[in-house]
Amino acid sequence: MGLQTRDMPTDWVNCLIRIRDLRDEAAFVELFRHFAPRVKAFLMRSGSDAALAEECTQEVMATVWHKAAQFDPARASVATWIYTIARNRKIDILRRTRRPEPEDIPWGPESEPDQADIVMLQQESERLGEAIASLPEKQRELIEKAYFGDLSHSEIAEQTGLPLGTIKSRIRLALERLRHAMDKK
Amino acid sequence: MTEPKHHLTDDLILGYSAGTLPEAVNLIVATHVSLCDTCRAAVEAHDAVGGALIEDCDSVEVSDACLVGALDLIRNGAWAAPEKRVQAADPVLPAPLRDYVGGSLADVKWRPVGMGVKQAILPTQGDATARLLYIPAGMAIPDHGHRGMELTLVLQGAFSDDDGLFARGDIEVAHEDLHHTPVADISEDCICLAVTDAPLRFKGLIPRLAQPFLRI
Numbered sequence: 373m374g375l376q377t378r379d380m381p382t383d384w385v386n387c388l389i390r391i392r393d394l395r396d397e398a399a400f401v402e403l404f405r406h407f408a409p410r411v412k413a414f415l416m417r418s419g420s421d422a423a424l425a426e427e428c429t430q431e432v433m434a435t436v437w438h439k440a441a442q443f444d445p446a447r448a449s450v451a452t453w454i455y456t457i458a459r460n461r462k463i464d465i466l467r468r469t470r471r472p473e474p475e476d477i478p479w480g481p482e483s484e485p486d487q488a489d490i491v492m493l494q495q496e497s498e499r500l501g502e503a504i505a506s507l508p509e510k511q512r513e514l515i516e517k518a519y520f521g522d523l524s525h526s527e528i529a530e531q532t533g534l535p536l537g538t539i540k541s542r543i544r545l546a547l548e549r550l551r552h553a554m555d556k557k
Numbered sequence: 558m559t560e561p562k563h564h565l566t567d568d569l570i571l572g573y574s575a576g577t578l579p580e581a582v583n584l585i586v587a588t589h590v591s592l593c594d595t596c597r598a599a600v601e602a603h604d605a606v607g608g609a610l611i612e613d614c615d616s617v618e619v620s621d622a623c624l625v626g627a628l629d630l631i632r633n634g635a636w637a638a639p640e641k642r643v644q645a646a647d648p649v650l651p652a653p654l655r656d657y658v659g660g661s662l663a664d665v666k667w668r669p670v671g672m673g674v675k676q677a678i679l680p681t682q683g684d685a686t687a688r689l690l691y692i693p694a695g696m697a698i699p700d701h702g703h704r705g706m707e708l709t710l711v712l713q714g715a716f717s718d719d720d721g722l723f724a725r726g727d728i729e730v731a732h733e734d735l736h737h738t739p740v741a742d743i744s745e746d747c748i749c750l751a752v753t754d755a756p757l758r759f760k761g762l763i764p765r766l767a768q769p770f771l772r773i
Contacts, residue, residue: 400628401624408619408624408627409618410614412616412617413616413617414611416617417614422617426620426623434630437631447601448604449605449608449612451609452605452608454608455611456604462576467576469583471576472580472584472656473587473653474597474653475591475651476652477597497608497609504609505613515606516614519575
């Protein structure tokens with residue numbers, strides 16, 4: 373605890389953990405002020421009008437509160453987790469269809485993630501953010517279109533060179549360790 | 558768990574993460590990811606890109622009423638707990654498919670389509686169709702090409718075609734140029750999840766006549 377300074381992504385981890393463990397409304401307001409305008413922007417760029425986007429944003433943020441227990445800081449940054457909730461809401465509302473989820477990996481209660489894993493994942497998320505921010509405008513636009521719009525995505529070349537590899541191997545490592553732990557039972 | 562050898566394409570992983578695929582395609586992606594750690598990690602990495610974009614995008618001002626409403630929802634909102642998966646584990650069908658057949662393999666409502674082959678069309682919306690296929694061991698599916706994309710995920714047994722051998726967890730992504738005659742492995746009846754976004758094209762006359770009944 374308290375190992376981060378302000379404005380680091382992990383700050384939001386502490387914020388969400390206060391929501392998860394203490395049901396801290398002040399922390400929720402803080403989270404809302406940062407993420408609600410971003411979620412609203414995402415929904416509007418995906419084709420929603422302002423009124424519907426705001427209504428959905430409200431629901432997305434309330435879902436963050438209610439599902440806080442499912443947040444795992446060793447697997448996702450807060451922004452990533454909120455993105456997945458907003459994305460699923462977008463599919464419900466704008467596309468009116470379901471998004472089947474993969475079978476859960478049974479993270480047992482004893483598999484409380486350790487601090488090193490959390491810090492590593494959060495740092496990698498931050499690096500990814502920096503890499504995206506520093507992409508040439510054209511490439512960045514392509515990626516944004518793929519995520520925010522309904523455009524075909526084969527245009528997105530591998531050349532964007534995002535450091536997806538590290539984050540991918542990190543998540544993979546966590547999965548392998550978990551399977552290993554379960555094998556020993 | 559042995560890792561599958563044939564994986565999702567980058568386009569499918571990106572589309573699943575971005576939420577731009579038809580429901581039937583989402584279903585086959587979710588089913589493959591349930592069986593494949595490599596693709597699960599890839600999907601989570603792509604979700605991380607979505608998170609980074611949200612963090613970094615231009616924000617749009619939100620009204621005070623929106624915050625008040627959200628606070629009301631967290632204090633008083635009737636919160637429907639996320640749907641718990643109630644279907645018991647099944648050695649053949651991963652959880653996403655159990656949700657669609659409403660139980661286990663025994664609950665699949667198969668319809669015979671001739672020569673021992675059975676199929677069950679799953680209820681999805683949108684431009685793509687998902688079906689479970691049951692192919693007796695050693696059986697060949699008539700030579701066909703595709704107008705669109707055909708995705709085939711093996712759940713039990715195996716099949717082989719020009720692209721190689723496909724066993725449980727493997728997904729074949731066939732595009733318009735692929736003309737193939739998949740043959741089910743001799744050792745066991747083969748069960749697959751197949752998703753198409755356009756009707757198939759069969760070469761011979763008889764399969765073409767059967768096509769309306771297959772609804773493929």
